[in-house]
Amino acid sequence: MSVKEKFQKFLEERLPVQAFKDLSSHKMVPEHKQAFWYYFGGITLFFFIILVFTGMVLLFQYQPGLESSHASVLRIVTKVDFGWLIRSIHSWGANLMLAAAFIHMFSVYFMKAYQKPRELTWLTGLGLLGLGMGLGFTGYSLVWDDMAFFATKIGIDMMEGIPGGEYIADIIRGGPEMGGLTIQRMFALHVVILPWIFIGLLGAHLFFLQIHGNKIPEGIEKSGEYRKVPFFPNFIFSDLYVWLICLNLLAVLAAMYPWHIGAEADPLAPSPKGIKPEWYFMAMFQLLKLMPAHVAGMSGELFGNMLFGAAAMFWAAVPVWNPAGTVGRRAKLATYVGLLGLMFIIGFTIWGYTAHPV
Amino acid sequence: MTRRHWLDWILQGVTGLYALVLAFPLLKFLQSGEGEAEEKVTQIKIEKNVIPDPGTSKIFKFGSKPGIIIRRPDGSVHALSATCMHLGCTVDYDKSEDKITCACHGGRYDASTGANISGPPPAPLPLLKLEEKDDGFYISKA
Amino acid sequence: MNYPQWIIEGVGGPGIIGIIAVSHVFISQFAVGGGLFLPITEYLARRNNDPEMLEYLHTHTRFFTILTSVVGAMFGVGIWFAIGLVHPDATAFLIRNFVLAWTIEWVWFFLEILSLIVYYYGWKTLSPRTHMMVGWVYMFTAIMTLVTINGILCFMLTPGDWIQNQSFWSAMFNPTYWPSLLMRFLVCLALAGLYGLITAARMSTANGLRTRMLQYSARWFIPTFVFMLFAMGWYMLMLPEETRNMLFSGMSGFARGNFAILTRISMLTILFTATMGFMIFFGAYANPEEFGGGKIAFLMISALFVTGAGEWTREVLRKPYVIHSVMYSNALLAADAKDMETAERPFLPRIEWRKDGESDGQAMFRTQCRSCHTLDGYRPLREFLKGRDEKSILSLLKIMRPGEKNPYRNIMPPTVGTDTELAMLARYLTSEVSSAK
Structure with a gap:
């Protein structure tokens, strides 16, 4: 018996190797x-x-x-x-x-x-x-x-x-x-x-x-x-x-x-020119920049964050509002929301980069 | 051994060799340390009042390693490396014995020549070059 | 300096040569590898009486003939056009010294194409015995084209004893000749296997031919995988020591625009050789059913990249020469530069050909800088010299004069000319830099 075979035997006697193989x-x-x-x-x-x-x-x-x-x-x-x-x-x-x-x-x-x-x-x-x-x-x-x-x-x-x-x-x-x-x-x-x-x-x-x-x-x-x-x-x-x-x-x-x-x-020192976050935060960054100082009685920042938070919750909850078995218009809705989300992220990221050249 | 066996064996060996070559950057990265100061220091100066009386000594920094300067009871001054040749502890001057001793394993050295007298040290302590000038002691590598 | 010169912005002249040459190498080394692949596969198929394998080989030969004899040869002629126009002096030098080799090369090439055409069109009409013979002739002549051209390519990096004895044979069989030949030969075998995979993937799955041919072609990569590391090591050992040291200069530090990039590219070459070995194993050999278009595409891109990286490394190792120790990359002869270390000599009278309306400064620029630099594209001077005034450009030019004190002597050819001439060049460069967008 070679060393390899011996080692395999050693393992097989102690662990459910065969079960894993199956x-x-x-x-x-x-x-x-x-x-x-x-x-x-x-x-x-x-x-x-x-x-x-x-x-x-x-x-x-x-x-x-x-x-x-x-x-x-x-x-x-x-x-x-x-x-x-x-x-x-x-x-x-x-x-x-x-x-x-x-x-x-x-x-x-x-x-x-x-x-x-x-x-x-x-x-x-x-x-x-x-x-x-x-x-x-x-x-x-x-x-x-x-x-x-x-x-x-x-x-x-x-x-x-x-x-x-x-x-x-x-x-x-x-x-x-x-x-x-x-x-x-x-x-x-x-x-x-x-x-x-x-x-x-x-x-x-x-x-x-x-x-x-x-x-x-x-x-x-x-x-x-x-x-x-x-x-x-x-x-x-x-x-x-x-x-x-x-x-x-x-x-x-x-x-x-x-x-x-x-x-x-x-x-x-003053903030460096053209400061921007990493690309994966860009869309969020650009959205927050658009917020006016005050929206509906709260600060624009807070409103932007709440907006983003709500969108994220909505996104995470997609199994709830588009469960298995939905057909027709409602089933398509999820796809449209997805496309919208994708377009928002890509669009705002590009916008962010054009607004902040290096 | 069949031809097939040989081929497998060679292919595995060469794969290992590729892994070794590609691991080279990683090994070099892990090995890279600081340790540049040591080379740069060639000479340091020690004030005379550091060892004013016979029987006094002082451990000082020479590059990244310790050195020791001793004024023996007879008044002669010596400078030596203070790293024990046994396992690298830092030695000290024992005034009562007029010897350099190492606390770790009890090695003893002559205070002038650095010769290993007793205990585990396998070699004498290296001497440093000492020049006495009016304004202090100048110590450099021997 | 003696001939008209083609100036290219953007990718630059060397970039054009590089693109054409790498494409040519990628196909012509396949042609050499195919020189072995076709007759050996035919021999095996006939010995085992395997008509399906022969059918595969016939399909492969059609693809092979078109690609190598048409596209490969076209790029080959393209190289001549490009180097002749971009670097006429080095081209003239190589023609003068290697007339015999070029002639031999041309004869082999002619026989190679001839036998390939007979091999392809005689597939059904020739007797198996004759066809096999034609195949072996193709193999021999294809290998001989590599054996010949390899000497000239290696000579440019390691002229070896030629510098002393000017002997044609010393030039051909120079220090890196054998390791380079081994490396190129291994690349040929690998490419033969890779292109073999393309045809194999298009075979019918019905009778297991596809799987069989995929695994057969994959095996062609084994010699390359096994011996390439050793061949690279051998090659490195044969390089002059200062050239070899350049390969290790990029271990620490990430500054751009120096030799550090050489370390990186050579590491990538080793990585790609290893990963391609695994890709072929996991993709084509061990999992042939799932091997298809996308996987082949990435394999070919990897192969093209590693071919380009290898050729690029060899070219950059030669810096600052076009022919090592003989001619600088801007056509200045090393002997002339040596002569100018001690005495100041005018350079303008050496420029035999002038563009219409070219100022003296512009002519200096064209002959001394343009071989490697562009204004805005590859190695852009407008960017490198940005923020410098005429005085500082002139002092930079003077620092770069021939001699041991020139800090750029291992990277760039020295600047030559009298003080007045360099001042003209400095003025021209200043005007170009200040006219930047």
Whole structure:
């Protein structure tokens, strides 16, 4: 008996290996003309794994602190061997993960994969997207350059506009003004608190997916124009193939367009010209800018936030107002709302960028 | 071994080699540290009043590592590296014995030459070059 | 300096050469790889008496013939046009020194195309034995075209002993000749397999031919995957030490516009070789049923990228020369520059050809800067010199004169000319910079 066989025997005697093998050999995944969109969940997961890995490695060189945050990032990108590369992979990976997550969300929405029995998968997915944006926000601030400083400041100030938000803002800031404790708390959120919640939710999300399987869009299911392919090896190998493409894409972006670092944050300096948030906050940022000082007796900020909050709640509640089995006009309504949401996000993002040239 | 076996074996080996080459940046990244100050320091100055009397000593910073300057009871002044040759603890001058001793494992060195006298140290303490001038002691690498 | 020169804004002259040359390499190395792929596959099919595999090969040959003999050859001629117009001096130099090699190359190429045409059109009419023979002739001549051209390409980076003895054979079999030949040969095999996948994916699934041919073509990538790393290592060892060190200059620091990019591109080359190996394994070999259009497209894009990256690395390693240690990238001869280290010599009289109405400053600019720089596109001078006045541009130009003190000597050719001439160039550059939008 070879070493490999011995090891397999060792495992089989202690773990239900055969049960797992049966499970994976019987698992089938639908394949049809829209199956392309299934890849995006996996892509998001791939970038998340990359982020966890590069993030852990960056902890070996990054030093949080008012004096050291910016200095250590500067040291990473200029002095540390391949520091620019690891940091670029982390930054680019974060942006690509969020992009993939958005595409994943919209494709799931338009396939109506949120309907019974998949409501929990939908909600955990939205939670993951929110956490992902939170990770983006906290991670961005850790560089502590001028852009990051003001973007963080604006972000936290915005929270103050919500009732009870001052309390949260004070906790995050560690006082009335941004300072060393802000970095410390952002750091704690970014590397421990949010990732742990993220991993927990991710586990639930994947568990639900495993129970319910991939949703076949109704039209395709009715017409029968689909086939089932084995999860192993067909689907998993295709997924690996796509992951390799993503790895190449990420490597090219990180190597050819290393991530920028600005001058060290100076609370007394005027905000840098053309200041704008990361692209995934752009639509929200642009919407809030449109708000007049006062709307209906409350501050424009508050109104904008409430508007956005209400829209998000409405979006999350789509399984309630468009449950499985709805047909005709009402079923189409959800699609129109989705298109409207998509157009709003794309439109306002483009508008935001044209209004804030670099 | 069949031909097929050999091929699998080679392919796995080469895959490992690719992994190694691609892990090279990661290993270099983790290995990168600070440690530049050490090279830059070539000479430091110590005021005379730091060791005014015979039997006094002072541990000072030489680059990133400690050094020790000693005025022995006979009045002679010596400067040595203060990192124990055994496991890198910082040594001290023991006035009563007129020896350099290490508290960690009881190593002892001669206070002038740095020669290892007893205990675990495998080698003598390196001497630093000492120049006495009117305004102080100038210490540099030997 | 002696011939008319084609000036291109935007991507720049070298950019045009690069685009055409990479396209040519991507197809012509496939042609060489196909030189092995076609007869070897035919041999295997005939030995195993496998009419389906022969049918596959026939389909593949049609695709192959059209792509390599028409498109590949067109790009090849395109390179001649482009280099002759963009860099006439270097082209003239290569023609003068390699007349014999170009002639040999042309003969092989002619035989290659001839045998390919006979091979394709004789598919049904020739006897199997004769057809096989034609195939082997094609294989031999195709490989010989690579064997010949490889010497000239490598010579430009590592002229080796030629600098002392001026011998044709030293020039051909220069230090990087063998590792480069191995690398290119491996790329040829990989490309043969990759294009083989394209035809295979279009085969019928009915009798398992598609799966069989996908797996067969995928195996053609194995030698490349196994030996490429070693070939790259060998190549690196044969480079002159200062050139090799440039490859490691980008480990730390992310500044743009220096050699750091070289480190990044060469790392990407290794990554892509590895990932393409896995893509072919997971895509075509282990999961042939799901292998289709999109996956092929990404595989081909990766292959095109890595071809471009490899050629680009070789070209940049040569900086600041077009022919290493002999001719700078702006056609200035290294020997002339050496001569000018000690004595100031006028440069304008050396410019044999003038554009209509060209001022002296503009002529200096065209002959000394334009080979690499554009005004607003690739390596844009308007951007690089922004904010500098005439005095500071002039002092920069003077710093770049030949000699050990020139801090740019490993990146850019030195500036040459008298003080007055450099002042004319500075004035011209200032006027261009200030007229920026």
